[in-house]
Amino acid sequence: MAKQKTIFICQDCGYESPKWMGKCPGCGEWNSLVEEVQQTQNKAGTITFKTAPVHLNEVEVTREERLSTDLKELDRVLGGGMVRGSLVLVGGDPGIGKSTLLLQICENIGRKAKILYASGEESVKQIKIRADRLAITTPNLLLMAETNIDAIVQSINDLKPDVVIVDSIQTVFKPDLTSAPGSVSQVRETTIHLMRLAKESNTAIFIVGHVTKEGTLAGPRVLEHMVDCVLYFEGERHQSYRILRAVKNRFGSTNEIGIFEMRDKGLVEVDNPSLMFLSGRPINVSGSCVVCTLEGTRPVLAEVQALVSPTGFGIPRRMSTGIDYNRISLLMAVLEKKVGLHLQNHDAYINVIGGIRIEEPAADLGVITAIASSFKNFQVSPHTLLIGEVGLTGEVRAVNQVDKRVNEAFKLGFNVCIVPSENAKNLKQEKDLKVIGVKSVSEALEVIARNI
Incomplete structure (x- = not known):
């Protein structure tokens, strides 16, 4: 009877080794290699194709x-x-x-x-x-x-x-x-x-x-x-x-x-997920803004909340839920350098309500406004929607499919939409919806101050 051969396989990444190692070279995990008996016969699950190669033009495509x-x-x-x-x-x-x-x-x-x-x-x-x-x-x-x-x-x-x-x-x-x-x-x-x-x-x-x-x-x-x-x-x-x-x-x-x-x-x-995420939203409080993110073809409105308070330690604390931490650090640096908000001695906590995660940069303007609102203690109108990507120089850049986002806001009763100026040129003005185009973060904060 032939002697069985053993092999050590990482349970995290599948890396195979003839001997045991404490640290997996493939993924770097410790104590993840487990000894298993090596199969000498061909694997039964291997798929074999018996068809001959065909020309691309001869392949008939039907809808699945x-x-x-x-x-x-x-x-x-x-x-x-x-x-x-x-x-x-x-x-x-x-x-x-x-x-x-x-x-x-x-x-x-x-x-x-x-x-x-x-x-x-x-x-x-x-x-x-x-x-x-x-x-x-x-x-x-x-x-x-x-x-x-x-x-x-x-x-x-x-x-x-x-x-x-x-x-x-x-x-x-x-x-x-x-x-x-x-x-x-x-x-x-x-x-x-x-x-x-x-x-x-x-x-x-x-x-x-x-x-x-x-x-x-x-x-x-x-x-x-x-x-x-x-x-x-x-x-x-x-x-x-x-x-x-x-x-x-x-x-x-x-x-x-x-x-x-x-x-x-x-x-x-x-x-209607937008209505779900906005239910129970507080009115006339600082640090709260509404943004619109696209999930595939669906526009979703979500509330972003920020809490900025003086730090009790030498190093300020930054926490974010539902949005990338590095993106938050970038936006706060823009507020300090281009707007003049001194946030280096303040803790900042940012949260996207409802458990949704925002990954596209179109929510930058809303996030940066929520941080400024909490720091300056001013309220953003509950009927205002903010859309736009923020660059490192403080400019507000255009986003895609802004018409879908604005229409979703109009259906939910918003009457003011602050969008990048490049997008505002191509939008049709609605009777009960005011679309305002801005070029920079400072201009957007000034517009918000006038619409409080």
């Missing part, structure tokens, strides 16, 4: 067949619905609502398709209890509590469902491998099996992935490269709102977001 989930927010993120033969990875913190969302999908899709729900974390009775709470009554939903990938694949081949849900990929294992479920080898091999099955049977497969404390998907990084779509379910467990975001999508955009509200009967779609 999509299956609507009847959840507009989810369909928006997926690019119009789930694609048959696709492998979708859904990640999120424990208890955020991943299983609830997928079970609600079963109720909608079950009217027109057959679904297999394979759970490695719950028994079929536990799934039934949750289904009763969510009023899931579709007869086309089949349940199985199984962690063996061979048994799951055999059930898929026998039942031939249209949609398969595996919850979660970290609990599924392949008996041929000696490593524990959730290890790099197990996650990689089981995902390859499901990917091959999805392509061969034209079945849409959803797999649930756990998230580490750093906010990334647990397991090897190659997991995200193998699947067709990666969805992140974000939000605080103690808040009712959830944000579904695509970080990879081979069949659609990665800029769209879907917003849900967690209620006692499950997740409910939020049709």
